[in-house]
Amino acid sequence: MEGCLELIHRVPGATPQLDALEERTLIRQAQRGDRAAFEQLVRLHEGGVLRLALQMVRSEEEAKDIYQEAFLKIYRSLGRFRFESRFSTWMYRVVMNVCLDHLRRAGTRREVQAPESEPGQAEFFHTLPEERPALNPERALQGREVQRRIQAALTRLSPRERLVFELKHYQGMKLRAIGDYCGTSEQTAKNCLFRATQKLRLELKEIA
């Protein structure tokens, strides 16, 4: 699990990892309202947070919003951190919740646009004309088209499936760590990963 957490935290040019005592000292200073100490904590994790946000929402503007919203929430609730878990785990739980909120809102925006008579999201998207272009296989394999398909397929996952899939496939985290980060069980994370891969397999069948 340690190794997996590393992945998400490894940021080029970031401050090197603190040892446990240094981190504890910083957190306590930040809890007493020391803004410089809080900013140091932010510097340690901001690269990972921003990269994750950018993977999830794709728009820089929205990634920035996630960054701001998440760290502000962390700042506000820092007083409640009791050193019962790793700080990074506690912190990423907040980040994950903010990401989930953004994905939910994006999903609702999409659903609202969908005609209500459509039985489900997947079906709705398949009826969009540009989703089923009469492309020849070579054309379909062109990078841009492939990437558009991947993005569309990921967007069709439920927010939770999407989050778990991003953390597993793109961040290489272990399911147990993902469960910790999302404040849920390993089993639930496992179910999400399973559903996500099933859906993606169907969605990407033609280009895989």
Place this chain on the structure above:
Amino acid sequence: MNCKTVEDKLTFYLYDELEAGERAAVAAHLEACAACAAAARELERMRAVLDQRPRREPSPELLVRSREALDEALDREAESWRALVRSWFIVPPGVSALRATAALTILVLGFSLGWTLRTRVPAAATGNGSGQAPWVGSDLSNLRISGVSQVAPDPQTRAVRITLDAQRRVVLEGSFDDPRIRQVLLYAMKNYDNPGIRRDTLEVLGQSGNNPTVREALLYALRRDPNPGVRLEAAEALQALDWGPDVRQALLDVLREDQNAGVRVAAVNVLVEHADENVLPVLEQMAAGDPDTYVRLTCARALRERAREDF
């Protein structure tokens, strides 16, 4: 291991999430079974396709903009009433919660109208620059306050000055654990004019645990606050409370009666985490009948997600 079992485990096999024994068993089956081996190759191809998605590195420019946005938010935060309220709940390591909160000082100044005091404390102690006698630790259980005109934090002393419409100038000192102090805060929350401050206060109180005053304040704000933003904040803050029939009832009432669709959606989001036989029928009813499309879709989606996952 049979084909069905292997099929179910294939995803976890490829993502390296199986125990050594299971892993070996799946590997052995794949050696022997062409159909499963083909399925594994298909899944591998899908994973390879997904790897073609470029990793997006945050640009230095994005990092700078994000830091600036956070900085601004933290600046606003430092000036806010919320920062002071929050500081009451931060317990320095090694100090008991009671001692920490005992340091809280609230000054209630500038009474003008309608404050009915029935206090046993002699009106004699230190003057507070007003020429009027202050009460210290007054018995507030019978107080009626006609209004709150200002809540002003003082960042220097970390005290809060609450200006009430009442008749006399009074100084109150006490800890947040003191029910009388809580009563003043609760009152301020119900009556303070500025919805931004009510919202900030609620958010912080929502983080302060399960005491009955906070619970009362949140439920009150959820049902009664005239400002939808404050009601929204109350709905979110309720998630920190122990679940109970009072919370459930308040949320169900909001879902059925609140005029604001955003507040109804917030109520759904909390209710769905505790969807029992009291809640599900209302969600179903709203999924079909709420006047707002967004609320209907949120209810429907909550029911769908509820039906297939427990996360």
